[in-house]
Amino acid sequence: MTGPLLDGHLVVDRAGFRLDVRLRVAAGEVVALLGPNGAGKTTALRTLAGLHPLTAGWLRLDGVELDRPATRSFVRPERRPVGVVFQDYLLFPHLTARDNVAFGPRRQGLPRRAARERATDWLGRVGLTAHAGRRPRQLSGGQAQRVALARALAVQPTLLLLDEPLAALDARTRLDTRAHLHRHLTDHAGAAVLVTHDPLDALALADRLVIVEDGRVVQEGDAGTVTTRPRTDYVARLVGLNLHRGRAEGRLVHLADGCAVPTTDRLDGDAFVVFPPTAVTLHPERPAGDAPHTWPATVAGVHRHGDHLRVQLTGPVSTVADVTPVVAAGLRLLPGQQIWATVAADATRAYPVDH
Numbered sequence: 338m339t340g341p342l343l344d345g346h347l348v349v350d351r352a353g354f355r356l357d358v359r360l361r362v363a364a365g366e367v368v369a370l371l372g373p374n375g376a377g378k379t380t381a382l383r384t385l386a387g388l389h390p391l392t393a394g395w396l397r398l399d400g401v402e403l404d405r406p407a408t409r410s411f412v413r414p415e416r417r418p419v420g421v422v423f424q425d426y427l428l429f430p431h432l433t434a435r436d437n438v439a440f441g442p443r444r445q446g447l448p449r450r451a452a453r454e455r456a457t458d459w460l461g462r463v464g465l466t467a468h469a470g471r472r473p474r475q476l477s478g479g480q481a482q483r484v485a486l487a488r489a490l491a492v493q494p495t496l497l498l499l500d501e502p503l504a505a506l507d508a509r510t511r512l513d514t515r516a517h518l519h520r521h522l523t524d525h526a527g528a529a530v531l532v533t534h535d536p537l538d539a540l541a542l543a544d545r546l547v548i549v550e551d552g553r554v555v556q557e558g559d560a561g562t563v564t565t566r567p568r569t570d571y572v573a574r575l576v577g578l579n580l581h582r583g584r585a586e587g588r589l590v591h592l593a594d595g596c597a598v599p600t601t602d603r604l605d606g607d608a609f610v611v612f613p614p615t616a617v618t619l620h621p622e623r624p625a626g627d628a629p630h631t632w633p634a635t636v637a638g639v640h641r642h643g644d645h646l647r648v649q650l651t652g653p654v655s656t657v658a659d660v661t662p663v664v665a666a667g668l669r670l671l672p673g674q675q676i677w678a679t680v681a682a683d684a685t686r687a688y689p690v691d692h
């Protein structure tokens with residue numbers, strides 16, 4: 338069995354912050370590091386590029402030790418087989434697009450002419466043959482992004498790193514550039530690590546998501562698993578689901594204060610339960626039957642959300658409900674109002690906390 342192309346235990350200590358992330362990436366695999374501001378994504382990426390040394394742990398790429406503080410091994414950034422696309426691209430302003438792309442191959446020792454040929458080839462592959470003689474300030478945001486990608490790939494990196502590669506683009510350019518980037522990532526034979534806070538970028542571009550919060554990996558898996566079985570509030574919000582933790586007994590997950598969520602998944606023990614805001618029904622009076630899956634709630638806020646109104650509910654079960662404007666008008670929803678909420682069993686999903 339062959340191991341992962343990239344194998345690392347990335348530990349960085351800073352005042353008030355510790356990054357401690359185990360990361361493995363196979364050849365041809367694209368992994369997205371996704372997480373809120375300050376989670377440590379950029380720090381992790383910088384350790385891979387060699388721009389920040391590890392405090393502890395190790396980093397191996399294709400069997401070569403790039404960083405291991407315990408043995409004082411450290412390979413400098415320019416000697417790593419790594420290509421980086423930075424968020425603001427960091428193109429050399431005084432060089433043409435072709436010379437920007439040729440810079441890496443030249444530094445790897447390729448003769449000037451061969452480096453220029455390789456740059457011309459890469460600019461062709463990203464669709465910028467006609468722009469080879471332009472300087473960065475004569476390029477649009479999307480074109481500069483493509484030059485940055487060509488520059489990173491022209492060194493034939495074993496590891497490609499992308500730091501928020503689409504963040505600087507407007508919505509339209511972003512859509513086209515995302516599709517373009519996806520094609521190049523699919524063709525890339527090495528490992529790729531992408532840092533983003535945009536779940537759409539992560540879902541569209543990555544084979545696997547690694548969610549980082551407060552310096553730790555809190556969840557990882559393919560898009561299907563992460564989006565249907567979130568394990569933290571951050572991931573649940575990202576994918577637009579209500580997430581609660583409780584104790585499952587058969588087809589009921591018991592939450593705080595005697596409230597419960599019905600589910601069609603039969604389960605026992607500590608469990609997560611998720612449901613979309615559209616699965617919540619609001620009632621002005623307590624519905625008949627007094628079932629444990631009817632909760633009292635207080636309307637904390639109401640705002641527009643697409644075609645629906647999004648209702649923030651507090652109480653024993655803080656949750657979010659989406660209702661149509663007609664329903665909202667019928668309920669006369671106002672902040673502070675007391676209300677009752679139920680959720681349909683066939684719209685919920687429950688799964689064990691331990692997995």
Ligand SMILES: Nc1ncnc2c1ncn2[C@@H]1O[C@H](COP(=O)(O)OP(=O)(O)OP(=O)(O)O)[C@@H](O)[C@H]1O
Pocket residue numbers: 351352354372373374375376377378379380381534
């Ligand atoms: N140069 C620095 N010196 C000291 N602390 C830093 C430095 N850069 C970042 N930090 C801290 O390290 C932690 C991780 O920051 P990092 O930039 O890696 O997070 P991130 O997940 O990339 O966030 P963002 O999405 O906002 O870019 C934060 O607490 C941050 O304040």
